[in-house]
Amino acid sequence: MTFHLFALALGLVLASTSALAQGLGTMPGDEMVPPLGQQVSAADVPGLAWVPTAPNTLPPDAMPTGVDAGRTVYVCRVRNDGVRIGKLVVDTCLVPMSGAEIGFPEYEVLTGDPWLIRWIPGSGLQPSSGLVAGQVAGQPALLCLVEHMGGVHPGMVIHDRCHFGLNGKEIMAVDYRYAEPNPPGAFSMRFASGGWVPPGALSVAEDAAQPSAPVLCLAQSGAEWVPGMLDGSGACVHVTDRQSIERAASYTVVVGDPSRVAWVTYEGGELPRWEGPPEFSVRIGGYRPNGPPREVCRADLGGQLVAGHVEGGQCLVVAGGTQVAALPRYQVLHYIGETQQAAGPEGLR
Numbered sequence: 001m002t003f004h005l006f007a008l009a010l011g012l013v014l015a016s017t018s019a020l021a022q023g024l025g026t027m028p029g030d031e032m033v034p035p036l037g038q039q040v041s042a043a044d045v046p047g048l049a050w051v052p053t054a055p056n057t058l059p060p061d062a063m064p065t066g067v068d069a070g071r072t073v074y075v076c077r078v079r080n081d082g083v084r085i086g087k088l089v090v091d092t093c094l095v096p097m098s099g100a101e102i103g104f105p106e107y108e109v110l111t112g113d114p115w116l117i118r119w120i121p122g123s124g125l126q127p128s129s130g131l132v133a134g135q136v137a138g139q140p141a142l143l144c145l146v147e148h149m150g151g152v153h154p155g156m157v158i159h160d161r162c163h164f165g166l167n168g169k170e171i172m173a174v175d176y177r178y179a180e181p182n183p184p185g186a187f188s189m190r191f192a193s194g195g196w197v198p199p200g201a202l203s204v205a206e207d208a209a210q211p212s213a214p215v216l217c218l219a220q221s222g223a224e225w226v227p228g229m230l231d232g233s234g235a236c237v238h239v240t241d242r243q244s245i246e247r248a249a250s251y252t253v254v255v256g257d258p259s260r261v262a263w264v265t266y267e268g269g270e271l272p273r274w275e276g277p278p279e280f281s282v283r284i285g286g287y288r289p290n291g292p293p294r295e296v297c298r299a300d301l302g303g304q305l306v307a308g309h310v311e312g313g314q315c316l317v318v319a320g321g322t323q324v325a326a327l328p329r330y331q332v333l334h335y336i337g338e339t340q341q342a343a344g345p346e347g348l349r
Contacts, residue, residue: 063113241288
């Protein structure tokens with residue numbers, strides 16, 4: 001999957017009761033809004049922290065960030081010739097350095113909720129903004145991710161490359177994503193494949209964080225991105241515009257605070273309106289180039305909640321893995337933020 005497609009996936013949303021925010025706005029109360037458009041230290045973002053960690057221990061709120069050979073990995077950093085970012089595997093911080101991947105037994109682990117960070121395509125660029133997590137040769141090193149050989153590997157941006165370690169070697173990737181603080185009350189999209197579920201991925205269940213429930217996903221189908229859900233084989237199963245069934249091994253998931261998820265009932269007629277407090281509400285959907293986004297829906301099918309997309313006033317879902325069901329009564333996924341409408345005709349910005 002190329003990075004321009006991931007950038008496309010970041011825009012897979014449809015505004016409902018107010019205009020679609022781009023991640024900034026006036027926040028109620030005294031909560032600090034993480035600055036965007038500039039480099040900011042991870043330690044300065046509310047909710048994120050670096051915690052010194054001994055081998056064979058892991059902070060309870062350590063942030064799972066990637067996967068390597070089927071193992072979940074975490075972001076770590078060590079103080080050696082600067083401050084270098086690596087990935088925590090078992091009880092060792094593996095850091096790319098001098099062409100090799102070197103293990104360190106003393107390290108710090110990044111902690112915080114996964115929706116506090118969003119990942120921006122940075123292919124071939126030297127980002128002027130992003131989350132500073134280290135320092136190399138006196139220059140700030142940004143936290144980055146690379147999808148490579150079936151894994152997702154954290155690393156550090158040096159100049160215009162993401163340096164990460166794999167199989168004992170230092171690899172410098174031109175195609176990568178770099179981290180930015182995610183505004184409070186916002187969600188983000190994460191690339192995944194092979195059944196791996198990034199941390200914070202929303203599910204089809206009433207409790208969006210329920211680990212045993214099928215995970216919501218969006219898969220590429222031609223020029224479109226179509227909502228569906230992960231099946232037992234680890235593929236994103238979804239219904240195409242031809243009402244056929246496809247399974248995608250690579251997909252994106254919605255990462256967000258599960259306490260902000262609302263499912264709004266809809267049965268024919270117009271799309272549902274959010275009737276709750278005057279907060280920011282977004283209906284999440286898949287992209288299509290010549291029409292409105294395909295909104296995420298869920299429905300009860302024989303006592304089981306299944307997810308699909310809205311088309312023609314019905315929720316199209318996969319039934320029994322082999323058939324398409326068009327259900328007239330369903331719910332649409334909303335994500336409720338705290339961003340308030342800004343003054344001026346442009347609305348939120």
